[in-house]
Amino acid sequence: MLGKIVAEGTMPESFPFHDPNVINLVKGVSIKEPVVYNQQGTPSIVCVDCGLKFNQIRCLVTRGAKVTVVPWDHPLRSNEYDGLFISNGPGDPTQCVATITNLRKLIEEENCKPAFGICLGHQLLSLAAGAKSFKMSCGNRSHNQPCTHHGTERCFITTQNHGFAVNAETLPADWSPLFTNANDHTNEGIVHQKKPFFSVQFHPEHMAGPRDLEDLFTVFLDAVRDWKAGERGAQRGGPEGAV
Ligand SMILES: NC(=O)CC[C@H](N)C(=O)O
Incomplete structure (x- = not known):
């Protein structure tokens, strides 16, 4: 639902509603040129910046990786990295057409390299796979969202901040749900059954606030x-x- 705050004495109709869901917000917040972190590190990860939290880079760098952060619409060539990471970000995932198209090409490759997505990155990987996303009536925004891992049935407490979700019913063959929210039963992750791709809706880098x-x-x-x-x-x- 959209709302607006109008000062007393002003005609509400004189201010149009602003709908952030029809804008490509990612384009506005993504990095403009590639940046490399931990040049000597290994393996080499290309990180698609859709509005990423820096703690995602820290989590990769402290584990030894070299991280090349690229813009949201940067052409992705699998001969240029060992693994691909797709970050979180604002807005409706269907607005990120260029990222979805780039990911679709990669996941269709025969010998594809590993890819991991978080939050918006999860939604984009899901859309590239052919699934559908939807706007939730109540987004999940908190530090205590329980998510059940498929297979082990173990429940983890996760940090989340999202208003869209992937409809697990629309996942194509070869893809399975990886986690499901134990409160509202929305999808919390997907995994490919044969290829090395997975993604999660929650934030495993889970640093509680901005640093x-x-x-x-x-x-x-x-x-x-x-x-x-x-x-x-x-x-x-x-x-x-x-x-
Ligand atoms: N934290 C995120 O990446 C949010 C993803 C997406 N913008 C949503 O609201 O669902």
């Missing part, structure tokens, strides 16, 4: 070091030093 200003510790320690070195006039403090 954008964690660099204030660096600013503080730089100020301490400057102070110790006798540069008492140095003015590097303040949030602007962190960004």
